[in-house]
Amino acid sequence: MRKVLVVGAGQSGLQLALMLQENGYDVTVMSARTPEEIRAGRVMSTQAMFHTSLQHERDHGLNLWEAEAVRIEGLGVSVAGPDGGRVLDWFGRLDHYGQSVDQRVKMAGWAELFEQRGGKLLIHGVTTADLDSLAALYDLVVVAAGKGELVGLFDRVPERSPFTSPQRALSLAYVHGLAPRPEHPDSPGVRFNIAPGVGELFVIPAYTLSGNCDILFFEGIPGGPLDCWADQPGPDEHLRRLLDLVRQYIPWEYERCADVELTDARAALAGGYTPVVRHPVGELPSGGFVLGMADVVVANDPITGQGSNNAAKCAVSYLDSILERGEAPFDREWMTTTFERYWDYAQHVTQWTNALLGPPPEHVLRILGVAQANETVARRFVNGFDDPTDYQNWFMDPAKTADYLATV
Structure with a gap:
């Protein structure tokens, strides 16, 4: 049974841990706080999760609050x-x-579910030195804690990070x-x-x-x-x-x-925080490698409401890559390929989100204006929040916008 350590108990880390657990992996999660401390703490974020991300939760029995939560x-x-x-x-x-769903509710509930299903939940803040000594005990270490010292293991990618x-x-x-x-x-x-x-x-x-x-x-x-x-x-x-x-x-x-x-x-x-894309592989002092995920490696401004959605989709993408790896080593090359597979999707979210942080160009203003009178345009814009890759086909480029609006 392959052993995986997930550092961080947020949307991506706990979702990945629960899904790996479901597939027979020996998974340990390290969290800085107990479920009780999470519930008693300050709100951590906003979030609005859309159909594809919610369906991933349903597929793995993680939609614990779907009946109660407003639609x-x-x-x-x-x-x-x-x-x-x-x-x-x-x-x-x-x-x-x-x-x-408030992340205080979800993350506390998921952490408890992980333990109920036999997972090991360790309550401990993790430093780079801690991780260096722990990494040799696991086949794979995934860092899903988007804040704190461990983020420093992952270097910023300037060509993918226009903001400082x-x-x-x-x-x-x-x-x-x-x-x-x-x-x-x-x-x-x-x-x-x-x-x-x-x-x-x-x-x-x-x-x-x-x-x-x-x-x-x-x-x-x-x-x-x-x-x-x-x-x-x-x-x-x-x-x-x-x-x-x-x-x-x-x-x-x-x-x-x-x-x-x-x-x-x-x-x-x-x-507030700076939007950034980081290299996915962190090298420990001993020479070992750890894989960053979700906000650790792709942190977008929340203006498009994609943080939790990205985290959920990253967890599913990483799960597929891990399962496909079988018994082969989780080496640096595999980690880079695993991230790039996720980036094939996440790059579209990043480009769209970064575009919305500036003054809207003329073609975007035209889209918003036409949407007021045309339900088809309004519906396409709104449903792009579930599948942001579609914006590349009509929203991001003035010529494509003109071509699309000419058809509706």
Whole structure:
């Protein structure tokens, strides 16, 4: 039985560990926190997972909260005009619903499931020195911890990483009491609100420790009015400030916020990080190699909501590569090939996400405008969040956009 060590207990690491366990591998997961500490901690992210990623979870019996979690039926786009009104406002339907489960709920539950199924869960922060001494005990070591010292094992790839600083100041709050959108009260959906020159507000239906909720998530252009979290306010001040920004820049969403309150005292978060692609193979001081996965090697800005989706798809791609390897060694060449197989998909997500971080070009504005009156265009744009590879066929290139819009 081949032995695999997974360092990190997030979406990608735990999903891979559970799937390998299902296939008869001897798997150990190292986590810095116990399930109880994860549940009691601060929210870690936003997430909106779409059909393909959710189906991977279903295929392996990991969809533990599907019956309880609110269904995301579509995605709406609104663009603010200079008078505070909306110059664009439309809603496109997903072919299959999405869902968002607070990672405190999911990761704690998956860690417990992993143990229940016979896996070894070690609670210990891992340094490079620790990993160096542990690696020889396993056939394969996968690093799925996207923060901390271990990320330093994986060098940045300049030709795949156009940014050297964060492109958005991020702030969010999980809330109860947000009123339904009057335009589609019975069809919850992600709302993508754009304030040109200022940033974006996403409103995401989600499921948290206390049941269904909504996530208010600002992406602020650095140095602008939404970049105001350096003082790290407490939760109540965080929510007050966030709502004031909603009132000022996205007033149509503020109308829904009269009864909003945080879901819990740790339901607010602010920060930012630089989008980056890293080399997938890390070399330990002893000469051993470890394989990076998901956010460790491809970290995109969350503006396109692809973080958890990428993690889920990376786990499935790595699983296939591991199973196909059989008893052959997991050497450096195999690790590089395994990552490039995943990158064949992830490069499209990265290109699309990086494009959305800049001012929208004329052909993209035309797409958003046509989508307001044409359900076919709106639906194609929205369903690209499930399969971002499709954007290469019509969204990313002005000539392809013109050709496509001429047909609809």
